[in-house]
Amino acid sequence: MIDSLARMQAMLDCSPEQWLEETRQLWEPMRGMYFFIPGGPDWTVVHSQNLGFSQGAPRQQIINALGKLKDADAWNRVNRALSQGILDLATANPHILIPDLTVLLVLGDPTNQHFMDEIRGLSAFGGISGYIVITVWPTDEVLGRLEAIALHELHHNVRYSPHGVVWDPQTVTVAEHVIAEGLADLFAVQSYGQRGYTHFVTDQTRSSNDVLRRVTEGLDVTGMQDFVAWVLGDATARLYGLQPVGLPTGAGYAAGTRIVQAYLDATCRTAAECVITPASEVLDIALPRLGLTKHEC
Structure with missing residues (x-):
């Protein structure tokens, strides 16, 4: 579980010129997820495609949202849920191989109407073995489902592991x-x-x-x-x-x-x-x- 809180706070506090480097530092642990891009990805594009908060998002709104994630113990809750989910999958499938996981929790973009209204503050991806990205806006509804969101992506991750279903x-x-x-x-x-x-x-x-x-x-x-x-x-x-x-x-x-x-x-x-x-x-x-x-x- 990547400690992304400090990295996102650094993005919030950086100058426009530093945004690219701070974004790279947030996403660098997920580089293996983009193995199919020659030379590696453009991390600002990756952040935007995953609906992460933008440079233009209201500063105080982002500060408050990061505070809500911290107060909700979001990182530890996701980590504990994944640990239990891995145990449940391994118990139900004794011969299956569970991939090592790198998990990134990202604060979403409150200026994106589709993200906020249509998909209600959630965009997540676990379809590439070994990596899970969870982008959220911390509404009560989303915070109440953090563990379930993590388990949903874990199931995808194991399904599409090397010994699972080929996508x-x-x-x-x-x-x-x-x-x-x-x-x-x-x-x-x-x-x-x-x-x-x-x-x-x-x-x-x-x-x-x-x-x-x-x-x-x-x-x-x-x-x-x-x-x-x-x-x-x-x-x-x-x-x-x-x-x-x-x-x-x-x-x-x-x-x-x-x-x-x-x-x-x-x-x-x-x-x-x-x-x-x-x-x-x-x-x-x-x-x-x-x-x-x-x-x-």
């Missing part, structure tokens, strides 16, 4: 992404109950049969460049200039949890046990129970 950006399907989100949420639910569910997905989206059917229509879409609309929804797709598909925010999470829950109910297994279960196996068992079939795209 090929060219051939991976929406189905894999949707099932992974469902498994990760339900893994967090195992430990934290309702707090385990990703909070930017509304109850209406979760319960909507229309949303479930529409996501199912896209399960065979291939190539992760087209995933945003199917998993995160139309609002995020429009933000990145991508084609909407008629889905609300977090639709893929909602459909994923319903599909995975149907699979777990049928097999009497847990999300921890199924960390590397192929998406095809989950779909073959779950979809008939939900009265659905995959659509060929």
Whole structure:
């Protein structure tokens, strides 16, 4: 667990000329996450892409938010949750290899309306083995879910470890992404109950049969460049200039949890046990129970 509080305070206090160097120092421990970029990444771009707070963010607002994270003991809470989650995964899967983890907690950008309103102060990524980034704005809702957020990303990290599921950006399907989100949420639910569910997905989206059917229509879409609309929804797709598909925010999470829950109910297994279960196996068992079939795209 990187002690990012001091590094973010240094970014807040630095001159505009020092911003690049302070940003680099915050992100340098995550360099291995960007192994695919020749010569290494531009750290200011990385920080922005992960929705970290900007140079232009109101200073006092950032000071107050960092104080809230510190007062909430955020770093220790995430660390403890991950330690317990690793134990739970290892117990459920005695032969699985758990990657060494480097974890970065970042304060998000309050000037980004999409981050603050649409995805309600949370952006996180754990899909590259050995690294987890969690970007938050410390609302009561987010602070109440810190442990569950960490477990969600941990499940992804182990699923896509070298001995787990292969994520090929060219051939991976929406189905894999949707099932992974469902498994990760339900893994967090195992430990934290309702707090385990990703909070930017509304109850209406979760319960909507229309949303479930529409996501199912896209399960065979291939190539992760087209995933945003199917998993995160139309609002995020429009933000990145991508084609909407008629889905609300977090639709893929909602459909994923319903599909995975149907699979777990049928097999009497847990999300921890199924960390590397192929998406095809989950779909073959779950979809008939939900009265659905995959659509060929």
